[in-house]
Amino acid sequence: MADTGSIGIFDSGIGGLPIAREIHRLLPGEDIAYVADTHHAPYGEKSDAAILARAFAVTDFLVTRQAKAIVVACNTATTTCIRALRERYALPFIGVEPGIKPAVLNSRSGVVGVLATPKTLVTESFLSLAAKVAGNVKMEVMPCPELVRQVESLQLDCPQARQVVAQYVQPLLDRGADTIVLGCTHYVHLKPLIAEVAGPGVTIISTEEAVARETRRRLSQENRLRPTSADTVGQTAFFSNGDPQRFRDQVQTLWGQCDIIGAFPATV
Structure with a gap:
């Protein structure tokens, strides 16, 4: 039943x-x-x-x-x-878990950026997953301690939110990332802003x-x-x-x- x-x-x-x-x-x-x-x-x-x-x-x-x-x-x-x-x-x-596998398959530049909490990025589970699926793709990780607070305060589309997002996303773009993984569920609320900051040539991956x-x-x-x-x-x-x-x-x-x-x- x-x-x-x-x-x-x-x-x-x-x-x-x-x-x-x-x-x-x-x-x-x-x-x-x-x-x-x-x-x-x-x-x-x-x-x-x-x-x-x-x-x-x-x-x-x-x-x-x-x-x-x-x-x-x-x-x-x-x-x-x-x-x-x-x-x-x-x-x-x-x-x-972060959508690293689809990101690796999507990337044309061979560089994938990962936005996540500092804690997630050092766990054995994340490191094992990244090592398993990365292949020849370079993984650029970016700890984002401020993004959760932005979301919890509903600062999702304002100048301050844009500034905080840009400080995390721009270094990944500078390193050649053409695909960015949202490695924290909170960040999905910022997905439109992250996509806007990253530009139309960058794919944003989330797993909901x-x-x-x-x-x-x-x-x-x-x-x-x-x-x-x-x-x-x-x-x-x-x-x-x-x-x-x-x-x-x-x-x-x-x-x-x-x-x-x-x-x-x-x-x-």
Whole structure:
């Protein structure tokens, strides 16, 4: 019998919303429970142990929301602890990783730029992936400690945002990159601005559509897809342990109308 629970999604903030939107588009009949662990953001500045503790805490909360699968919608959390999550919980976990492989296949100049948090760029998972798929393509990495804060403050298309984006993107262009990978889910909110700064000859790679397809595949494989009709629309619920009004503004700006906006205890 198919599972009628919710699809749990979490990130250190609002970075996972583009993934949630793609999942909702692909599986409109499924309930979604999204957690922004804003009180403990950004994950990219925390130790492995701290990130793992947060992942366990958020997962425990999502289990109380009847999660039947959990999407770790954060590159840093995925590379740091998804293996431990899969060992601890009897649930499907879908992670995210930078789209290096499609970027390598796309590049004509033989140079791929990667924008990511400092933490992601030094994880064994990222380094292993880059070494495995790079081949003869040169990988130029750029740690971007300020971009998450730009997104969380909804500074997505203003002179300050353009200046911050340019300081990270221009060095990659100077090194010959014709393809840029967004190695943090938060950066997808800045994708139009990054593309504008990079110029029409540069391809920007993000992975929210691939993550949504993998979520559908895993749920189908484990017979956990909800039976739906053409007009069935699932419930969307969003939770944060940050400032409630700020989170409401973020969700309404980036998502629009939703069913529930609630609190996730900061002490959890």
